[in-house]
Amino acid sequence: MKDGVISERVFESPKAKEPVLVCGLPGSGYVGKLAADHLVSSFKLRKVAEYTSSSFPPQVSVKEDGTVDPPKGEMYFAQTKGGRSIFVFTADAQPTTSEGEYELSDAVVKFAKKCGVRKVYTLAAYITGSFSNSPKVYGAATSKELAESLSEKGVTMMKDGGISGMNGLLIGVAALRGLEGACLLGETSGYVVDAGASKAVLELLSSVVGVPIDTSKLKEKAEETQKVISQLQAMADQSRETAPQPGREQRPGYIG
Amino acid sequence: MKDGVISERVFESPKAKEPVLVCGLPGSGYVGKLAADHLVSSFKLRKVAEYTSSSFPPQVSVKEDGTVDPPKGEMYFAQTKGGRSIFVFTADAQPTTSEGEYELSDAVVKFAKKCGVRKVYTLAAYITGSFSNSPKVYGAATSKELAESLSEKGVTMMKDGGISGMNGLLIGVAALRGLEGACLLGETSGYVVDAGASKAVLELLSSVVGVPIDTSKLKEKAEETQKVISQLQAMADQSRETAPQPGREQRPGYIG
Amino acid sequence: MKDGVISERVFESPKAKEPVLVCGLPGSGYVGKLAADHLVSSFKLRKVAEYTSSSFPPQVSVKEDGTVDPPKGEMYFAQTKGGRSIFVFTADAQPTTSEGEYELSDAVVKFAKKCGVRKVYTLAAYITGSFSNSPKVYGAATSKELAESLSEKGVTMMKDGGISGMNGLLIGVAALRGLEGACLLGETSGYVVDAGASKAVLELLSSVVGVPIDTSKLKEKAEETQKVISQLQAMADQSRETAPQPGREQRPGYIG
């Protein structure tokens, strides 16, 4: 870690023809994070840069083997079999301040631009509060042309509202730096880590960027999630019978 | 976007004789923002500078055509038909920190001063919590002389209290930089986007700066608002009859 | 206002023999602020420096004549009739962040040190929650010697707890910069602007620094306050009779 608010360690600056950057950060339902992690493992991407920031939450997370990790952002890269080059950016957490989110977004976009990236896709969650068996994918883009091409691929374009946090800001900053960007948002209840929404988002991404993505592992996870949802619903039905609690809050469990 | 907390892109630095700067930012009832947007569209102002800041909310907003915009501040300019030059500053959001509000205010005032501006007017809302058919316009100014001249034009001068956020700070910073400033606040309930208050504020501004302003479009919007208010009042009356809820909070709806 | 977080405008850097710095900022009961304002007006002090800071609340306050002021800090100076030189620092508000409080404290202490000040006194409130006719004065100091000399003058030295905000921090920073400092805290209910507590604090300050201070105007204010307190108590008694509300919160009214 260098002195200063944000620090970037670059291991490699891959130059490739028409690479895309795909970003997925932790958020509601872990939709974007799960999807990004899936891309990293299924394409066997290699880490090319790492980011630490003093605006990440001041904590370490503990892994199963008792080891700890400070929050960091990671940029991965690989050429896919089809010849298309892909960068993936993900992080353990989102920065805790506006300033931190802008700085990290800017560092990521600048690195990508230097490597020839012209289009930035972010993957996020579209919270509905209810469960869906066939989650829709919503979208928004930095240009009318990109919005129309997404719409043709089956993305339901948003018409108002906003996209908060890094998953929205990254495409906003991309536009400010002269790149194009789009956000794909998987419909999700917001109550559980939703691999089904991640799968839906990746399938559309695959069609949009022209890279085949194997989502079978996410399908397995989604089926596990589905079981938990069924149990939650059964419990909810039961509790509704015995004691109605209209205003009750349900804390999402992490079952990814 | 340059590196750093705030970034200013200047497209043009118009030099004009005795120009005024009018500012309206989002706030309660959207009174100032609506008024500023109305000036921009009715005078066909051209954008002369743009501001991004890492203290704006970290998000993008989605427009009707599915495209997104990161929050930014915009400075517009035109010579009116009467010969008077007018700058208008508006923004998609207010900065999220004290430091961000001071920095943006200072950047705006410095730009205006460089272009010859000597007087800064901000347009804001004066929240009363109840609906009014003929909203008053309240005011405060950086000098006694300006306060008196506003009073002669029919502005009800405030006698205590404070003006929070950019709409207040901009005239405070104007004074620190040697300019004069005044804030015109349109009486509003705070429950709805209030085009009627915006109209009242612009009519007084027109008289104060000696520039005719056509407010017919705001009148239409105000009439729509009036309908919604009537409905809200009818609903409130009804709910009061069926079930009195003294502490109930009413979330303002955006009906602009 | 210069660019940057804090800005200092120095009109004059008076050099004097053994001057003291007395600071009083807004806080509970306005005890310190009232006392500082009283010193400024009764000694006819002249302003020698002014501070603006982007960590002050982003707002302007409106005065009786409809004019506005952005929050600022002010340093005053005069030689008293007895020959002792006195600096007084006060501000319209306290900064809104830790960083802002440290920066302003540091700027004030550095200026004072440059002018020869060796001792810094801050005036504050000691909240008890109940009304007292003869408020005590509590104290704390940066050295054991100063603590003992205050104790001899009738100050009740604190034995634990803490002093939050600028009134505490200023003497902490004074110590870090090699000066001595003490805080005098007037006993107050915390419910009203308490001129009686301000008067008590100034009388002890007068004895400690060897400067006669005329507190007759504060006495008048204190008597007005006393009337309001009697009314509040009467109302409280009455409401207690009709409907006991043990957890009821009483918002302090500004009656200064």
Next chain:
Amino acid sequence: MKDGVISERVFESPKAKEPVLVCGLPGSGYVGKLAADHLVSSFKLRKVAEYTSSSFPPQVSVKEDGTVDPPKGEMYFAQTKGGRSIFVFTADAQPTTSEGEYELSDAVVKFAKKCGVRKVYTLAAYITGSFSNSPKVYGAATSKELAESLSEKGVTMMKDGGISGMNGLLIGVAALRGLEGACLLGETSGYVVDAGASKAVLELLSSVVGVPIDTSKLKEKAEETQKVISQLQAMADQSRETAPQPGREQRPGYIG
């Protein structure tokens, strides 16, 4: 205090063979702070560096003799009788912002690294919400090897969750700077200042770093705490009999 956010005053930069750094900062149950203070007094460590930061809480604390101290961090050093060199870092408070925690952690780790430290241990609390007579010690480490060696010494390695604040961040930053680190967390209810948990943590630390630590004074404190716990439990039993309050919050009392 120098200008700037953080300031480091170094009195001495001891060079020693294989020194370790032990850190304990205020947190739940004061477990780490008590343990660090115990090391400072029982090993008669000397202060070698001092840190002030504008992200510490803006306040001074008052001691028994009426003197005040601004919050600061302190680095101590000594060679133990067994020949092992030990640094101890502690502070009066934790910084109030993410940025402040990162900066202070980084300053501490950089100083330690310069003095030859390769391993950083932090002492913290593991909150369970219930009282235990023989508190366990939990742990997490920056490498698998260190995690395994702690496990062999009797530390129960954490398998998930996170460690918030300086006690977690310090080992995260240590890892980023190429050092090893581990956090030892004493099981505690979180309701009282828990010298028993501090004692348990120090006994394990003693075994891990191979330095004998006399914990008899902590044992006395722990016994006092035990008495208070018994009283609390008796009171809790009684109140449970008279009026069950399942959701009741118990504010921890400081009985250290």
